[in-house]
Amino acid sequence: MTTVENKGRVVRVGVLGCGNVGAALVKLIEQQAASIEARTGVRLQVVAVAVRNLSRDRDVVLPEGLLTRDAHAVVADPNVDLVVEVIGGIEPARELISTALANGKPVVTANKELLANVGTELFAAADSVGVDLLFEAAVAGGIPVIRALRESLRGEPVSRVMGIINGTTNFILTKMTEEGADYGAALAEAQRLGYAERDPTADVEGFDAGAKAAIIASIAFGAKVVAGDVYHEGISRVSAADIAVAKRLGYVVKLLGIAERDANGEIAVRVHPAMVPNNHPLASVRESYNAVFVEGGAVGSLMFYGRGAGGFPTASAVLGDVIDAAVNLGKGTHGTIGTFAKAHIQPIDETSAEYLLSLDVADKPGVLHAVTGAFARHGVSIRAAEQEGSGAGARLVFITHVAKESDVQATVRELRDLDVVQQVGTILRVIGA
Numbered sequence: 001m002t003t004v005e006n007k008g009r010v011v012r013v014g015v016l017g018c019g020n021v022g023a024a025l026v027k028l029i030e031q032q033a034a035s036i037e038a039r040t041g042v043r044l045q046v047v048a049v050a051v052r053n054l055s056r057d058r059d060v061v062l063p064e065g066l067l068t069r070d071a072h073a074v075v076a077d078p079n080v081d082l083v084v085e086v087i088g089g090i091e092p093a094r095e096l097i098s099t100a101l102a103n104g105k106p107v108v109t110a111n112k113e114l115l116a117n118v119g120t121e122l123f124a125a126a127d128s129v130g131v132d133l134l135f136e137a138a139v140a141g142g143i144p145v146i147r148a149l150r151e152s153l154r155g156e157p158v159s160r161v162m163g164i165i166n167g168t169t170n171f172i173l174t175k176m177t178e179e180g181a182d183y184g185a186a187l188a189e190a191q192r193l194g195y196a197e198r199d200p201t202a203d204v205e206g207f208d209a210g211a212k213a214a215i216i217a218s219i220a221f222g223a224k225v226v227a228g229d230v231y232h233e234g235i236s237r238v239s240a241a242d243i244a245v246a247k248r249l250g251y252v253v254k255l256l257g258i259a260e261r262d263a264n265g266e267i268a269v270r271v272h273p274a275m276v277p278n279n280h281p282l283a284s285v286r287e288s289y290n291a292v293f294v295e296g297g298a299v300g301s302l303m304f305y306g307r308g309a310g311g312f313p314t315a316s317a318v319l320g321d322v323i324d325a326a327v328n329l330g331k332g333t334h335g336t337i338g339t340f341a342k343a344h345i346q347p348i349d350e351t352s353a354e355y356l357l358s359l360d361v362a363d364k365p366g367v368l369h370a371v372t373g374a375f376a377r378h379g380v381s382i383r384a385a386e387q388e389g390s391g392a393g394a395r396l397v398f399i400t401h402v403a404k405e406s407d408v409q410a411t412v413r414e415l416r417d418l419d420v421v422q423q424v425g426t427i428l429r430v431i432g433a
Contacts, residue, residue: 014075016084033045042327048077049062049068085111086111094114097109098122107133110137140308142317145163173273175189205236213269217259223344233271242358250278253275257269257270274429276431290306349406353402355400355427356427361422374411378407378408378411
């Protein structure tokens, strides 16, 4: 309901960055301004846009005088009420956001790298001056998972948040699964279509998803989890043969970000490829789409699905935060996250899962006995085993029962030293069985 004190109030917005997301945001504010005002009584007005290069072609037409190279002037300008940061990186974004908050301006950011490293510091700064620091778009583009964790599920005893939170890798794995493409060809297509950067390392090695997983864990569990706490394993070693084996066994390979808290309060946060059963909701998430699966003691299981990247989906999430911050500014209030407890991080070696291991082996008597003996010596129980091919192309494929990571890695080290084992293939964890 529109309040009397809010009716017709103008909130002047300064935008830092005008790439895909920044340009889309400016367009959305222009298109939706009247509707937003009718619903909230607040008129949003973009009054400054800071960019690095004034002469670059942009996807939005901006009025004369709106563009500037001086981002510091924007955050300090008394004529700017609210700041949106979509430039990315840690510096100068941290300094700019800190300055805006110190000047009493709410900030909306899509900067996952910044929040995954110094987010708690910035949240505390926002609370100290009583303004918003909102960041829905930092984790899953247009999917409102952060708002759900912060608000709807705030009283929920969340035990695990697991999801596909990087569209580039999901696109690549979809091509490998559905078309039989190898990793290199699928990556090249992703780059050609603009889903992958020229240097795709942050995406394909799991660092992008790791930053998002750290933010999710912090909000879901109320603990300070930073990017350095996250175990990373990417998809660059996943082969077409690995995909084919998983497919034959009734699984799909996905790069997952997983944040879990056990009964002792230990938090494990990791990113790695995993085999997901075909009947699990995450298995059907294709192309560049994202999905986040939340498990709680009272609510059970929830899934949030949609476009996790792209200018307009991400800008939509940014705009939702801008509206909330603008309304709160008029009321003299803000949405606090609260304080973060010290996180007790569980090392990857202490986590447990089922595992798939494939071995290229010599096709001769005694091989299976030697191989299974290595599993037994480290306490890893085999749930299923099969042989592919024969002669020089013989391969053994094993799926274990739930086992501890350290025991599986010890098994792999011994297997690599066996004369009968020519090569140990990709190790894939089995999730959601």
